[in-house]
Amino acid sequence: MECRMDGRVAVITGASMGLGKAMAMKFAGSGAKVALLARRPDVLAEAKAEVAKAGTKVEAYSCDVADKAALEATWAKVIADFGQVDVLVNNAGASAAKPFESVTDAEWETDFALKIWPAIRLCRMALPGMxxxxxxxxxxxxxxxxxxPTANSTPTSVSRAAGLALTKALANEGAPHNVLVNALLVGLIDSDQWVRRYNVQAGINKTYKEFIDEFAKERGVKIGRMGQAEEFANTACFLASDAGSYINGVAINVDGGLSPVV
Ligand SMILES: NC(=O)c1ccc[n+]([C@@H]2O[C@H](COP(=O)([O-])OP(=O)(O)OC[C@H]3O[C@@H](n4cnc5c(N)ncnc54)[C@H](OP(=O)(O)O)[C@@H]3O)[C@@H](O)[C@H]2O)c1
Structure with a gap:
């Protein structure tokens, strides 16, 4: 089975690093034109150069997706550059883990501003054309x-549950129009955020590989290792291509069996 995306235009948020960049590379390698969104222009420029090696049209847009005005202006630029958007991947995010009682209002608002509002706004802009x-x-x-949700996982578990509800509601609204909406639920996948976590542990007496392998085992990943960003991107490409034409309204755990629920 080939997951081709020839001629499709894909917008990916958080596309300059980690899972977003892996998806951009996979999509471009499968024939898609790709718009990359993230904040830091220098990191974006490097990602654009890498993704463009596949030979399809690639553009990078420096944009804080939590900023409504910036997001709307960027969407307008994407439409001006590409004409349309066929595939939208809401991926930008960040991790945080704290006991519930220590999470401030400001932290709740920041989390929702990054993890749920940009998805709502981008879906609203993408759906009419699709x-x-x-x-x-x-x-x-x-x-x-x-x-x-596990302990110490608010507010992210709450905003992600909202993302799940958004996915299912839009899947029901989109289905009659052949607009398919699905979610991918990440467990532990090797990405730049893990490199950052390793680097902040000054004097750590283990290699990066030992660090992520031990972390995955401690957390109970059934496959016994962290996932690779390319493995995640393969699943995304399946959903984004015609190969995924009968999958709608599902949330797939991409987690090597880590989640206690299906
Ligand atoms: N990897 C995992 O194990 C794991 C686990 C659970 C959930 N996730 C979720 O999976 C998604 C991808 O994670 P990752 O591991 O690939 O993260 P990552 O390596 O830290 O990459 C995050 C990407 O998002 C961009 N970004 C962050 N804030 C942004 C903002 N406000 N506006 C625009 N872009 C923004 C970053 O670029 P700039 O900083 O330059 O903007 C970067 O391109 C996230 O939603 C994350 O929460 C990942």
Whole structure:
């Protein structure tokens, strides 16, 4: 089975690093034109150069997706550059873990501003064109806490559960128009955020590989290792291509069996 995306235009948020960049590379390698969104222009420029090696049209947009005005202006630029958007991947995010009683109002608001509002706004901008052309794919990247929250995981588990509800509601609205909306629930996947976590542990007496392998085992990943960003991107590409034409309104754990629920 080939997951081709020839001629499709994909917008990916948080696309300059980690899972977002891996999806951009996979999509471009499968024939898609790709718009990359993230904040830091220098990191974006490097990602754009890498993704563009696949030979399809690639543009990078420096944009804080939590900023409504910036997001709307960026969307307008994407439409001016590409003409349309066929695939939207809401991926930008950040991790945080604290006991509930220590999470401030400001931290709740920041979390929702990054993890739920940009998805709502981008879906609202993407859906009319997708419906009109009778072809569209939306993928919301969440985490396994959306279905199975652990202790110390607010506010992210709450905003991810909202992402799950958004996914299912839009899947029902999009289905009659051949606009398919699904979620991917991340467990532990090797990405730049893990490199950052390793680097802040000054004097750590283990290699990066030992660090992520031990972390995955301690957390109980059934496959016994962290996932690779390319493995995640393969699943996203399946959903974003015609190969995924009968999958709608689901939330797939991409977690090596870590989640306690299906
Ligand atoms: N990897 C995991 O194990 C894991 C686990 C659970 C959930 N997730 C979720 O999976 C998604 C991808 O994670 P990752 O591991 O690939 O993260 P990552 O390596 O830290 O990359 C995050 C990307 O998002 C961008 N970004 C962050 N804040 C942004 C903002 N306000 N506006 C625009 N872009 C922004 C970053 O670029 P700039 O900083 O330059 O903006 C970067 O391109 C996130 O939603 C994350 O919460 C990942």
């Amino acid at each position: 419906k009109q052309r009778r072809w569209g794919r939306i993928i919301n990247v969440l985490n396994i806490g959306a279905k199975a």
